[in-house]
Amino acid sequence: MSKVTLTIDGLDVEAEKETTILRAALDNDIYIPHLCYHPELSPSGICRLCMVNADGEVVMSCQTPVDQGMVVKTKDPEIDRLRRTSIEILVANHHASCRGCPGSGPCALQKIMAYIRIDRKRVRRLRLPEEDLPKDQSNPYFDYDPNHCVLCNICVQTCEKIQGALHVIGRGIRTQIAFYGNNADCQSCMECVARCPVGALTAKESRSTHG
Amino acid sequence: MSDEFGEAALKNILVFYEGKRSELIPILQEAQGINGWLPREVMQLIADFLHINEGEVHSVASFYNQFRLMPLGRKMVTVCRGTACHIRGAPQILVDIGQSLRLKEGETSPDLEYTLESVACIGCCALAPVVKVNHKIHGEMTRERAVTLFPKLSE
Amino acid sequence: MSAKCNALVCLGTGCQSGGAEEVLSSLKEEIDRLSLGETVQVKQTGCHGFCQRGPLVVIEPEGIFYSKVSLDDVSEIAKSLLPGEPPVDRLFYREPATDTPLPHYMEIPFYSKQQRTILRNCGHIDPEEIEEYLAAGGYQTIKKVLLGMSREEVIDEIKRSGLRGLGGAGFPTGRKWEVCYKAQGPKKYVICNGDEGDPGAFQDRSVMEGTPHSVLEGMMIAAYAIGAQQGYIYVRAEYPLAVKRLRIAISQAKQKGFLGKDILGSGFDFKIALFQGAGAFVCGEETALIASVEGFRGMPRLRPPFPAESGMEGKPTIIDNVKTLASIPVIIDQGAESFARVGTEKSKGTVVFALTGKVENNGLIEVPMGMTLREIIFDIGGGIPDGKTFKAVQTGGPSGGCLPESALDMPVDFDSLKAAGSMMGSGGLVVMDEDTCMVDLARYFLDFTQRESCGQCTPCRLGTKQLFDILNDITKGQGRPEDIDLLLEISEAVSTHSLCALGKTAPNPVITTIRYFRDEYEAHINEKRCPTGVCGMLET
Numbered sequence: 072m073s074k075v076t077l078t079i080d081g082l083d084v085e086a087e088k089e090t091t092i093l094r095a096a097l098d099n100d101i102y103i104p105h106l107c108y109h110p111e112l113s114p115s116g117i118c119r120l121c122m123v124n125a126d127g128e129v130v131m132s133c134q135t136p137v138d139q140g141m142v143v144k145t146k147d148p149e150i151d152r153l154r155r156t157s158i159e160i161l162v163a164n165h166h167a168s169c170r171g172c173p174g175s176g177p178c179a180l181q182k183i184m185a186y187i188r189i190d191r192k193r194v195r196r197l198r199l200p201e202e203d204l205p206k207d208q209s210n211p212y213f214d215y216d217p218n219h220c221v222l223c224n225i226c227v228q229t230c231e232k233i234q235g236a237l238h239v240i241g242r243g244i245r246t247q248i249a250f251y252g253n254n255a256d257c258q259s260c261m262e263c264v265a266r267c268p269v270g271a272l273t274a275k276e277s278r279s280t281h282g
Numbered sequence: 283m284s285d286e287f288g289e290a291a292l293k294n295i296l297v298f299y300e301g302k303r304s305e306l307i308p309i310l311q312e313a314q315g316i317n318g319w320l321p322r323e324v325m326q327l328i329a330d331f332l333h334i335n336e337g338e339v340h341s342v343a344s345f346y347n348q349f350r351l352m353p354l355g356r357k358m359v360t361v362c363r364g365t366a367c368h369i370r371g372a373p374q375i376l377v378d379i380g381q382s383l384r385l386k387e388g389e390t391s392p393d394l395e396y397t398l399e400s401v402a403c404i405g406c407c408a409l410a411p412v413v414k415v416n417h418k419i420h421g422e423m424t425r426e427r428a429v430t431l432f433p434k435l436s437e
Numbered sequence: 438m439s440a441k442c443n444a445l446v447c448l449g450t451g452c453q454s455g456g457a458e459e460v461l462s463s464l465k466e467e468i469d470r471l472s473l474g475e476t477v478q479v480k481q482t483g484c485h486g487f488c489q490r491g492p493l494v495v496i497e498p499e500g501i502f503y504s505k506v507s508l509d510d511v512s513e514i515a516k517s518l519l520p521g522e523p524p525v526d527r528l529f530y531r532e533p534a535t536d537t538p539l540p541h542y543m544e545i546p547f548y549s550k551q552q553r554t555i556l557r558n559c560g561h562i563d564p565e566e567i568e569e570y571l572a573a574g575g576y577q578t579i580k581k582v583l584l585g586m587s588r589e590e591v592i593d594e595i596k597r598s599g600l601r602g603l604g605g606a607g608f609p610t611g612r613k614w615e616v617c618y619k620a621q622g623p624k625k626y627v628i629c630n631g632d633e634g635d636p637g638a639f640q641d642r643s644v645m646e647g648t649p650h651s652v653l654e655g656m657m658i659a660a661y662a663i664g665a666q667q668g669y670i671y672v673r674a675e676y677p678l679a680v681k682r683l684r685i686a687i688s689q690a691k692q693k694g695f696l697g698k699d700i701l702g703s704g705f706d707f708k709i710a711l712f713q714g715a716g717a718f719v720c721g722e723e724t725a726l727i728a729s730v731e732g733f734r735g736m737p738r739l740r741p742p743f744p745a746e747s748g749m750e751g752k753p754t755i756i757d758n759v760k761t762l763a764s765i766p767v768i769i770d771q772g773a774e775s776f777a778r779v780g781t782e783k784s785k786g787t788v789v790f791a792l793t794g795k796v797e798n799n800g801l802i803e804v805p806m807g808m809t810l811r812e813i814i815f816d817i818g819g820g821i822p823d824g825k826t827f828k829a830v831q832t833g834g835p836s837g838g839c840l841p842e843s844a845l846d847m848p849v850d851f852d853s854l855k856a857a858g859s860m861m862g863s864g865g866l867v868v869m870d871e872d873t874c875m876v877d878l879a880r881y882f883l884d885f886t887q888r889e890s891c892g893q894c895t896p897c898r899l900g901t902k903q904l905f906d907i908l909n910d911i912t913k914g915q916g917r918p919e920d921i922d923l924l925l926e927i928s929e930a931v932s933t934h935s936l937c938a939l940g941k942t943a944p945n946p947v948i949t950t951i952r953y954f955r956d957e958y959e960a961h962i963n964e965k966r967c968p969t970g971v972c973g974m975l976e977t
Contacts, residue, residue, distance in 0.1 A: 106895075116739045117894045119934040129933075134739060156930040160899045196923050198906035222892070238341035239734070239892075242717070244902045246892030249337065256335060306732035307715050311674065345734040345891075347716030348674055365637035365831075365867050366793055368881050402718070402885065403636040403675075406454050407793055419454065 077141040086137045093121050093132035096145065103145050104154065104183045106268055107223040108133050115224050120157060120183065122150055155187050162189060163197035166204065166218035167270070174270020180221060210250050212259040213274050217247050220271035226263035234258050248272075287323045288316035296331050303332060310343055319350040355390045355397035358416050359383065359431075364403035366410040375411055375428045376400055382429050396432075441476050442518065443497040444468070447560060449484030449643060450678055451800075452491035460492050460506055467515035477518050480569075483647020483682075485560030487547055489799035490530065495542060495560070502542035503528040533797065533819065547798045550817045552779070554787045555763045556803045559647030564682050567689035570650040576695055578769040579657045583703040591662040592618055595765070597773035599785035604630055604721070604758030605833065605862045606938065607784070607851035613755055617663040617745040620753035625665040627656050628749070628756040631672040631679065632726060634718035635834025636885065638865030640789040641759040643801045645672060645679035648763065649686035653709060655762030657695065658769060660707045663755055667708055671726055674713040683711055718835075718889035721863070722937050723748075723756040725891065736891045737937035758863065760789055780806035784850030788864060794831075795870035797822045804849070811845040814868055825870040829953070833862025835882045835889075836942035838949030839875060858949040860942065874971035875954040876961050880908035882946040890939065897940030900931035904947055912972040916962035921951060 073088045079096050086095035091114065096103050106118035114133040121132045124144040132143075162184060169175050207215040222239075226248060230237040236256035240249040248271070250257065264272045295312045299305045306328070313324050320343055322336075329336040343349040361367075361376045376387065385391060385398040406412050409421030415431060446452075446461040465479045485493050490504035494514060501524050503514060513525050529538040530545050542548045553559070562569035570576070582591055596611030617625065629652060633641035645652060656668045672679055687709050690696045698706045712730050719725045720735040727749050729735040748754025764786060768776045777785045784806040790813070793799050797819030804813060810830055814820070821827050829839040832849075838859030840847075847853050851861050869878065887901040904927055907920055928944030935941045951958060960966045 117936065119894050119896050119936065122934070153930045153933055156926050157896050157900070157934055160903055160927065160930070161895055163903070164899045196917075196919055197903055198910065221895075222898070224893075235335045236337065238335075238337040240341050240344040241892065242345050242734075243888055243890040243892045244898060246898065249340070256337070302732075304730065304732045307729065308713070311713060311715065342732065342734055345717060345736075349715060363636075365865075365881070369794065369869075369873060402634070402889075406451075407637065407639075407799070409454060421454075 075137055075139040075141075077137050077139070077143060079143040080145055088137070090137055091133055092123060092125060092130070092135050092137055092141075092143055095137050096123075096132065096143070101145060102182075102186065103132055104158070104186055105133065106179055106183070106221050107225065109225050109229075109266060112225065112228045115228065118221070118223055120154060122154065124150060151187070155193075158183055158187055158189070159194050159197060161221065163194050163199055165221070166200055167216070172219065172270040173273040174219060174267070178270060179268035204247075207250065210257060211275070212257065212261065213264050213272055215248055215250070216271050216273070219269050220248060221269055222246055222248070223268055225266050225268065226272055229262050229266050233260060233262060237263060287321045289323070289327065291316045292324055292327055296328075299331070301331055301333070303334065306332060306334075306339065306342055307346075310339075310349055314349060318354050319352060321353075352390065353394060355394050357396050357432075358414070359396055359398050360404070360414040361398075361400045362404040362406070362410070362412040362414070363400045364407060364410070364412075366407035367403075367412055370410045371425075372411040374425060375413065375423055378425050379413070379428050379431075382432060442478075442499070444477055444479045444514070444518065445482045445485075445495040445497060445561070446479065447483075447485040447491060447493040447495070448481040449488065449491070449560075449646060449801075450639070450676075451484065451488030452493055453678070455491045456507065457492035459508055460494065460511060463508055463511045464494070464515060467512050468518070471515055471519060473515070473518055476520075480563045481565070482561060483559045483564045484643040484801050485542075486551075486556070486801040487542075487545075487798065488801060493560075496524070497561070500541045500543055502530055502540065502545065504530050547800065547802075547817055547819065550812065551803055552787055552805050553803045554767055554779075555644065555651075555760050555789055556647070556801070557767075558651060559643065559801075562648070564647055564649055565685050567650060567686070567693060570648070571693075574770070575650050575766075576654055576693075578766040579654050579661075579695065580701060582658050582661055582769060583701050583705055588618060588662050588664065591658060591769070594773045595662070595768060598768045598776040599773075599780075599783075600761065600764055600768060600776070601784060601851060602758055603760040603764070603788065603861075603864070605836070605860060607861060610757065610761055613745050613757075614659065614662050616743070617753045617755045620746045622753055624667075624750075624752045625663055626749045626752055626754040627660045627663065627665045627668040628723075628726065628730070628754060629656055629668065629670040629759060629762050630721065630723065630726060630756050631670055631676075631759045632714045632721045633673065633676075633759075633863055634721050634889075635836075635863055635865050637793050637831075637867045638791045638834055638863055640791045640801060640864045642673075642676050642679050643791075644759050644763050644789070645670075645676070646682050649679075649682045650690065651763040651766055652683070652759055653686055653690055653696070655757075655765035656709060657700075657707055658765050659755060659757065659762065661705055663753070665755075666706050667710070669710055669712050669730055669749075671712050671714055671720070671730065674715060680711065680713060687711070717891070718885075719891045719937070719939050722939055725937070726756060727754065734891070736893045737939070739936065760864070781848060781850045783852055788849065788861070790864045790866040792818050792866050792868070794868040795821055795825065795873070796868040806850045807848040809846050809848055810840070813849065813866065814845070818868065821868070821870050825872065827868070828871050828873055829869040829875065829878075831859075831867040831869065831878070831946070832865065833860040833942075833945070834865045835885045836860060836939070836945055837862045837865075838945040839869070839878065839953065840949065841953040843953075858945060858952060860945070872969055872971070874912075874967055874969040875950040875957050876908065876967075877912050877971045879946045879950045880905065880912050883908055883943070886939065886943040890943070891937075894934075894936040894940060896931045896934040897936070897943065900927050900935075901940070901943050903927050904931070904944065908947070911958065911961045912967070914961070914965040914972075916958075918962060920962060921955070921958050925951060 105121040123132045204217040325339045329339045390397040494503040600610045601607040717735045724738040725735040744754045789803045883905040887905045
């Protein structure tokens with residue numbers, strides 16, 4: 072496959088022609104905030120956090136292919152301002168604290184919060200969800216905690232290619248991941264748990280006492 | 283075996299379909315006609331017919347307002363919250379009816395007598411505000427009249 | 438009364454809820470009883486437009502207009518149809534200011550200022566009889582197209598007409614068709630988008646109910662132009678009358694050979710199937726609509742690819758609004774130039790609105806693009822009832838904005854509405870008077886969008902919920918001083934970053950009410966006071 076050269080944040084980067092800006096950046100250790108991207112899945116473009124400035128235009132980097140001579144800026148004041156608001160909304164709606172969260176550490180949301188240097192005072196301007204949602208512990212191998220879930224859809228897409236035992240249910244703010252109690256279909260490959268970017272899907276053994 | 287969920291009726295519906303994925307929504311619409319809601323057994327049979335996972339059927343059904351995944355009350359009380367109804371006092375009527383039925387929006391009473399719902403627009407904007415009990419439309423509703431729709435409760 | 442006449446009873450949804458069906462059957466009986474069957478034909482029609490005055494009965498060819506007709510009036514109307522009998526003047530519409538009776542509907546300002554093109558058959562023919570559509574010149578344009586025009590000529594005609602999609606976004610229809618025509622593949626689809634989900638809008642429903650064959654004919658022409666063999670009409674299950682009449686229309690068109698194989702001996706094959714939407718506002722978005730027809734959750738997909746290149750089952754697909762398709766036969770019939778003479782430079786033709794809310798005359802109207810909001814609300818609509826004053830007009834439903842008094846002289850077209858912060862949307866026009874609280878109204882629309890968000894993308898799912906929660910607090914007297922800025926900040930993030938048009942336009946009611954009615958927000962937040970008294974404040 073032919074290669075193209077582009078500039079990301081002033082750095083010359085070589086990438087395969089069909090690849091996306093996000094992938095080219097990540098391959099070169101340039102971080103762009105993202106939740107729903109996984110290298111082995113096709114981009115779903117639903118977290119809407121990976122926007123960059125490409126040749127003067129704001130685009131979603133997970134959807135936009137690289138081009139020869141393209142100039143990409145992963146940060147600019149306009150992008151940072153609106154992305155900050157989106158992330159604050161996400162954090163405000165995240166029912167859980169990081170203390171004792173099984174996802175803590177490799178958590179993608181924590182990484183994004185550190186990247187934008189989250190300001191808790193600004194988050195407190197927002198309205199917090201009223202009640203905690205019940206966990207789904209019906210699967211014999213792992214648990215689902217909707218309070219931690221960011222609905223990146225990675226687990227559903229992953230399972231779709233293996234067993235199709237995980238599904239999105241509901242709509243709008245009530246959207247969740249569900250097993251529908253259909254554990255016969257789950258082959259306990261644990262791939263969904265491994266790919267969960269936050270602490271929403273956790274193996275039974277590591278079940279935390281925190282909510 | 284008893285046919286509690288209308289398996290026979292469902293089979294009569296399915297003979298008119300080819301088993302293609304694109305038939306899922308029309309099938310669910312017809313199947314809901316059997317019981318007024320979609321019991322799990324019915325969704326399982328539809329999943330088998332279309333060769334898809336039961337969870338997939340549930341995932342689709344849970345997306346649309348039309349599909350009901352819980353049994354309904356014998357009396358469906360629907361309060362319209364269309365723009366015209368809203369301006370003319372529908373929100374208060376919903377609150378009042380909710381209090382007299384002791385139900386929140388979307389709930390069904392434990393004895394399966396009432397289900398309380400609101401709907402985006404019934405389309406009778408000229409009669410606003412409107413409350414529907416089963417198929418009967420009660421127009422130009424007031425707080426006072428709303429409560430008298432349920433005589434049983436005052437007994 | 439004249440020798441031969443038609444007594445037309447409007448059976449639109451509005452008139453039906455007022456008892457028009459009973460009026461129709463009773464009028465038929467009376468006419469039989471008076472042995473007038475030879476001279477008087479009693480017919481049902483689709484929506485005549487003046488829904489608020491329903492049930493309506495119109496006597497053609499004179500155009501005598503009876504409003505608010507009840508069962509008790511029927512025998513008198515029947516008697517008036519006897520030779521030499523005068524009309525029933527007590528059922529005439531009366532000019533509210535002067536009480537002057539206006540016997541003919543074309544004298545009533547509600548009608549006289551309109552220009553009915555898309556609705557030309559609505560209220561005049563029986564929508565359940567294909568013969569009536571044929572007698573009114575129906576299916577002449579599909580003949581003209583199939584027997585005398587190349588596909589390129591049809592597309593060129595539509596392009597030159599300047600027609601833009603009447604579903605809201607206003608994309609040029611001819612250009613969309615051209616992309617689909619050029620897209621490769623033996624299989625293509627035409628979808629008619631009848632998923633009109635905005636509360637307070639019923640214009641697509643009225644067109645489907647009142648002149649279903651116009652929609653079918655428009656679809657046939659579109660299908661021929663792009664090379665499609667299969668069409669779908671996506672109609673809300675909440676519109677049972679539209680479903681019924683479309684079903685009848687499709688089967689009649691099949692019987693007459695306008696649908697099926699080798700139509701009119703031209704070698705063109707085309708079928709139309711009905712698909713009933715299962716209740717999701719977002720399915721009005723074209724990629725969500727496709728997902729729904731394919732049997733999936735109605736969640737919008739990333740564009741590009743656009744459906745014209747890769748739509749239903751990955752095949753090239755055009756999706757056009759009901760009114761857009763109903764305009765197609767008019768353009769072919771009149772010619773592009775004649776069509777383009779109506780309207781403004783960039784918005785051609787006419788636009789259909791459902792005029793509702795705090796306005797004297799509620800109903801279905803059609804006006805040339807470029808008419809001002811003032812003419813629509815005060816001349817056609819008859820102004821604000823009960824001596825109240827106008828406050829705002831909302832266009833475009835939950836995706837649109839609220840425009841104040843100062844916008845009333847703006848011409849109504851795609852670009853002016855957009856520039857003012859609203860949009861054409863599918864064509865609802867809701868009028869508010871001094872008693873309407875604009876903060877409560879913004880809360881109302883955000884309640885709608887947050888319920889109807891598909892939940893897929895983060896800004897829309899969580900952002901609309903935040904907006905709703907904040908507005909809810911404000912209307913309860915729990916607003917905080919920083920809330921107005923916060924609402925604007927979230928609105929900008931949601932409209933910039935959302936994946937589909939639902940999210941991108943959802944903040945419009947918030948942005949426009951803050952822009953034009955900021956003082957109402959400030960009264961709620963700073964003084965814990967609702968200027969209109971609509972919001973029940975916790976603090977007193």
